[in-house]
Amino acid sequence: MPRPYTEERFTIADLHCAADRFSNWGKWGPNDEYGTLNYITPEDIVNAGKLIKKGKTFALGLNFDRNGPQINAWGNRFNPIHLMLATGTDAVSGRQDSIKIHYADDMISMPLQCGTQWDALGHVFYGEQMWNGYDARLVDSDGAQRCGIEKVKDKMVGRGVLLDVARYLKQDCLADGTAITIADLEATARSQKVEVRRGDFVIFRTGQMEQRLAAGAWGTYAGGDAPGLAFETCKWIYEKQIAAICADTWGCEVRPNETDDAQQPWHWIVIPKIGITMGEIFYLKELAEDCAKDGVYEFFFTAPPLPITKGCGSPINPMAIK
Amino acid sequence: MPRPYTEERFTIADLHCAADRFSNWGKWGPNDEYGTLNYITPEDIVNAGKLIKKGKTFALGLNFDRNGPQINAWGNRFNPIHLMLATGTDAVSGRQDSIKIHYADDMISMPLQCGTQWDALGHVFYGEQMWNGYDARLVDSDGAQRCGIEKVKDKMVGRGVLLDVARYLKQDCLADGTAITIADLEATARSQKVEVRRGDFVIFRTGQMEQRLAAGAWGTYAGGDAPGLAFETCKWIYEKQIAAICADTWGCEVRPNETDDAQQPWHWIVIPKIGITMGEIFYLKELAEDCAKDGVYEFFFTAPPLPITKGCGSPINPMAIK
């Protein structure tokens, strides 16, 4: 039997213990595929709308192209490949004269996890199960028969809160390996005078993406070491009842891993057991600067996923609107 | 020299005449790549936020999968191909034990014009030029060097208006070839008690997509005949100064073409000359039902494009929020 969970010790047994403590399985019934997005109420959305006061929009999506972060990437991920199906050069060369219209068409091949993205609840498993206890084998070569991203196509709307941890700690970029604790999150929120509430889309900033963009080289951004949330924040996420957690890193979680027993132990808990939708590789520069300037760290937030049937995630271009 | 434009006659000369009359080239300076999205002001966005009164969200994106409308499609378009990079069956089969995490990853190959989408201003040309007079040859095999969809990544936010033409005309689905006139648009708006204003995202409904979904067969939906806007509506779009025009059909425009001299003559004008961003293949069923029920045809609207660098469009999942 797993020992009671404490933050002081951290082995696979602790991980299993945390899994038990922070499980939301069954909370919204046996057929639920929304997870913590259930926390958002219509009132929350109405109230979020009231945060639109300046009419200022922030696109948090990194451009999708061959210069993306997927260098020496995790698994078989690669950067987006954009390809043309018809071009203006065809048009001007007379190759479209017979069809009596001049146009350009194009396509893209891209991993759903290659850039700014939502992880669907079918993206990470706890042992042989996914969110709510569904069999992990239901995610096969034909896609996620359960917990696909298309299931939450109308759910990604609500109040957004930025926790600018890097700015609070007066750093341009938190060092790789920095584990952001519950105390850090709380202190950041306090210093920003913003309260994290049930149903929020919480976005925290480490500065890592901006550092890499400034350097003009991604290095090990996608798959390597990073600042990020400590394992103990599972508790905070669970108890705060937030709707989603997002960051400007490739995986939200601190790396190197806080234990040798698991790869990304925090992922083991938050996606399949808490049932939270995770947003990664968010571009936060202008939003963070604006929040620092006007002192307002809350905003209307929406990041509609592409409803890719049976998708384990979706590229997105999240909008923060103040 | 082209004759003065009149709606009674319609040849290539009329088309060129309309191009002259309704051109916005240069209106926002020689370097503009936003077109009519320039009409949206911060105040418009603030006011749009006030339309969020019920906290009800509508996802207008059709699911992206192999059952999409691209059957015998225009050009070389095809339906989305969703592919797995890692699966739950791998995980349960022990193939991920060495990496100490169980996960699934996936990817997609899809034309940017295959489903619910924005057409970028680089999508259609007028002769050898695109929006604002840029050389069409700037859209080459490497993509749209000008007027790519990534340029407007933070622009797709504002007031949405639904013009439910089919419902106004008491039809489930307008017949293929039905040309919706300015009078039809105005009458629909009047009957719905909604005013179309500068900077709006105007979405009109023909019922065609719902008909095809109900039939379980797309038929010639993508590329064939359709109800849609008459050529004369170029004038309305130009004068109304709307930000974007969207529909539940594959191309907004009536088909068969209203002239033998051009393929989709309305496209020749509205995208490259007026500079309007077009939204196509919108799924409108629940939104239209809700508007009919509560009589409110305006809402907060946002449809952030994926910022695909040099893209001629983007798949989207537009959100209407009431």
Next chain:
Amino acid sequence: MPRPYTEERFTIADLHCAADRFSNWGKWGPNDEYGTLNYITPEDIVNAGKLIKKGKTFALGLNFDRNGPQINAWGNRFNPIHLMLATGTDAVSGRQDSIKIHYADDMISMPLQCGTQWDALGHVFYGEQMWNGYDARLVDSDGAQRCGIEKVKDKMVGRGVLLDVARYLKQDCLADGTAITIADLEATARSQKVEVRRGDFVIFRTGQMEQRLAAGAWGTYAGGDAPGLAFETCKWIYEKQIAAICADTWGCEVRPNETDDAQQPWHWIVIPKIGITMGEIFYLKELAEDCAKDGVYEFFFTAPPLPITKGCGSPINPMAIK
């Protein structure tokens, strides 16, 4: 325990019995990944070279393009998608002037099983095992860790023999569902005065592809009913010790299936148990006509696979040379 195999009865028990009788597992050692390609000796290749007497070449590969047979296809197969990375229209439009060369580049996305192809030994499993007893789970989302097509990159050379069953039976095309028996194969060989020998690449012709090409419509060619080898031919293939078996149909095997207990029961045996490499969707028209004309049904044969690492097959353009 399975009953002794007889051709009169055919259930899953018979299938298992055949699997035992015709298994080559271990025959070439525990690490073998060649299967019956081991039967080809250097002398066979030298002798095959002597069959080149006229200097006439036959390309047996069907063109790879969007008009291929994958209509309503098996699994998630689709027709090849050919895409341009650089074009002559770009070149002539001046878009390549800065690089001082005018060129065109292109790419392809295609299932390895979509057209003329080799099935690798990792393509079909017997229960939880593949050829030689390897664990089927070694074919995961990262590809075939065992029995990938790259392993046999230099093996596809030898004597080819055409068994023109359709011509022997005086039919343009054998009817769907026609089960070609051992007696049919033997009679065809006899009538053609050609002997099938150990190490041969045996290609049989049903006429089905030519019929579909003539009709201009593939219909259910890929995945539907077809003439093809009866289950009993497992015995013939095993005993003849041929190197490979190929046909002008999508799957060599007769369809509908000869039993309700298994999909393509012959596949269950010949690939994983006998260890034979299978060639499908071969284009045979001109070769068959030439053989009928000169009465020579043997030739030099080579069909080098693309050495796609961990591939479960490869598109090919087989060459028959007389």
Next chain:
Amino acid sequence: MPRPYTEERFTIADLHCAADRFSNWGKWGPNDEYGTLNYITPEDIVNAGKLIKKGKTFALGLNFDRNGPQINAWGNRFNPIHLMLATGTDAVSGRQDSIKIHYADDMISMPLQCGTQWDALGHVFYGEQMWNGYDARLVDSDGAQRCGIEKVKDKMVGRGVLLDVARYLKQDCLADGTAITIADLEATARSQKVEVRRGDFVIFRTGQMEQRLAAGAWGTYAGGDAPGLAFETCKWIYEKQIAAICADTWGCEVRPNETDDAQQPWHWIVIPKIGITMGEIFYLKELAEDCAKDGVYEFFFTAPPLPITKGCGSPINPMAIK
């Protein structure tokens, strides 16, 4: 008017002069799409068959996978992406039970120029024209309407000759920038006691690929500096009337370019003006060792292209057979 061509001077004028001198346009009629492959006669093929004396096969195709040479590649080329459509892990996980067969399927996305390959005659242009004077604009976003690789699907068979320049010069690998001259080619052939004849597939070896494979890093192999044929060899290729020219480098031609006026000036002549099919990125290690050992530098050669309709090239796995 261009000056008479001499090897001593080399400007764009010389290039144009060479283009005139070495043009084969019209030689095989106005509709020809084979170029120098026309030089191969049936007798040549019969004689080539007689070179099969040992029954030994050499696969000259580099494996196609994500570890290929396309690092920081030319244009938008990338390494092959191999993807699974069905897996053994699905099979063993019970996900295929309902279809009563256990199998794996897969696909590939790859540039046709990313690995061992034929360049089609539609791959490089001379000004606004391709081979035989066809308009370069016929290679548009829909592919090569002329001179596509599918046109020569049965032509790639004949006598192969290896010119092991590196071994002749007693080097493991010629240094980048080494321009191989006509004299070098002739001396190599003489030392190897092999005669280059009309209709031959001539393969020369620089050792560059083997060096990079041994180093475990491709570096600038694809697109950067390389040893290769001097511009003057256009004359040799033209006069020798060989069928094809192939090498173990990414582009056959020496780099850096021998002139500032053109990128890969030799390509300007040999593909569009001489009409020769070029083979690149050939893996030659074992073949070269065998030739050095037995002193026989001629062999039966075949490298059937995938007949990709309108393709500007094809990945291949060339077979040399001795």
